[in-house]
Amino acid sequence: MARVLYGVMGNTFGHVSRALAVTGRLTEHEFHFVGGGRVPEVLRGLYPVLEVPVAHTVYQKQRVSVPRTCGHLAHCVASIPRVNRQILDLIRQWQPDVAICDREFFLPHAASRAGLPIFSLDHSHVLQVCRYHVPASQTISWLLSRLEDSLFFNYTRHNLVTSFFHPELKPDGQNELLPPVLRPAVREHRPTTGDHVFIYQTTPTFGALIDVARQLKRPVVVYGFRNERAAEGNLTFKPFDKTAILSDLAGSCYAVVNAGHNLICEALAFGKPLLCFPIANTFEQFINAWHVRRLGYGDFSTSFHPSLATFANFESRLDDYRRNIETRFVDGTDIVTSRVRELIDHYSSSKPL
Secondary structure: OOEEEEEEOOOOHHHHHHHHHHHOOOOOOEEEEEEOOHHHHHHOOOOOEEEOOOOOOOEOOOEEOHHHHHHHHHHHHHOHHHHHHHHHHHHHHHOOOEEEEEOOOOHHHHHHHHOOOEEEEEOOOHHHHEEOOOOHHHHHHHHHHHHHHHHHOOOOOEEEEEOOOOOEEOOOOEEEEEOOOOOHHHHOOOOOOOOOEEEEOOOOOOHHHHHHHOOOOOOEEEEOOOOOOEEEOOEEEEOOOOOHHHHHHHOOOEEEEOOOHHHHHHHHHOOOOEEEOOOEOOHHHHHHHHHHHHOOOEEEOOOOOOOHHHHHHHHOOHHHHHHHHHHHOOOOHHHHHHHHHHHHHHHHHOOOO
16 A cells, blocks of 8 residues: 545636546555645545645636736745645655655645655646647647646646547656546436536636527527526526536536636547537637547637627537547547556556656
8 A cells, every 4th residue: 555645726616526536446556645725625534635636727708817827836836835835745744655746736746855666647747748729829838837837836847638529648757648637426326318408617707609599499508607506587597516517517418618628538438529619818729629629529708798609500510420429439438547546556566667
C-alpha cells in the first residue's frame, strides 16, 4: 500500500469527479486530498482533505475577465508561502510516497520543496504537450492560456493527459495521452433518446442562449443558469445536482454546453450530439469544441448571439452525429486507472516503468 497526496482544483465538479473515479478503483492505496472550492464538500466523509485556496479563471458575460483573473492569480501567488507551510507540515506528518496533481496550484510547489515525486492527471495539459492548429481568431486566447499554464500550472514533468481527442504529442518530456475518465455514476444510467434539450452553463451569463432556447419547439432542461428550480414555458431550470444532471443528460435528445471536457465526455458516453458555445478567451474550451466538430460529434459556435438557424442546422445532422459517437468514442477509465496504479507503484517502490 502507498500513501498518495492528491491535489485537485475545485472550481468545477469535473476535476473532483475524475479524481474520485480513479481513487475509487485504487482501494489498495491510501489517499489524502489537497484542494478548495468543491473539493472539501464533495469528499467530506470519503477522504481527509487539506483545504486550500482555488486558483481559477474568472468569467464575466460569457468570456474570461482577464483583469479579474490576473488579480485572483496574483492573490494566489502571494499565498504560496503560507499554503506551502501547511502542505509541508502535512507531508512531514503523513509521510506520503507520491503525489498526483489535477490542476491544483499549490501542491506541486510544496512537493518540489519536499522532494516528493509528483505526476499530473488532467485534461488541460493537452495544450502544453500536444501539437494542434491555432486559428488566427484564437491567437490571443491561446497566448493567454499558454501564459497562464506556463506560469501557474506547469510544475510536473510526468503528465498523464486524458482526452476524447488525441492530437500529436510533442516528442519532449514524459507525457502520455490517454482516453477520458468517466465517473461510475455514468454507467448507472441507461441512455434513451428523449425529446428534451439538455443545456448546461458553467456561469449564468449567457442570457442570449436562454432567449433562443425559449423559441425551440422542444422542452428544455437548463442547469447552471439559476440555482433554483423553476418552470417558464418550455424551459425548466434546475439547480446543480450531480445525480439528477446525469439522468436529464442521459434521457435528452442532445446537449448544449460551453465546452468543458468532463461534461462533453459524459454526453458522448450517452451518445448525445453536442452543440458547444465555448467561453471566449478560454482556449481549452475552444479546442474541445473544435474537435467536437472535427470528429463529427456535433458543432460549435463562438457567437454571443445564437439564432434558431444555429439550432436548426445542428438538428438536421443529429443522426450523423450519433453514428460517429457510437463508433469513435472510447471510455478510458480502465486504461487510465491501470496507468496511475503503475506510476504509484513505480514512485513508491522504485519499480521500472
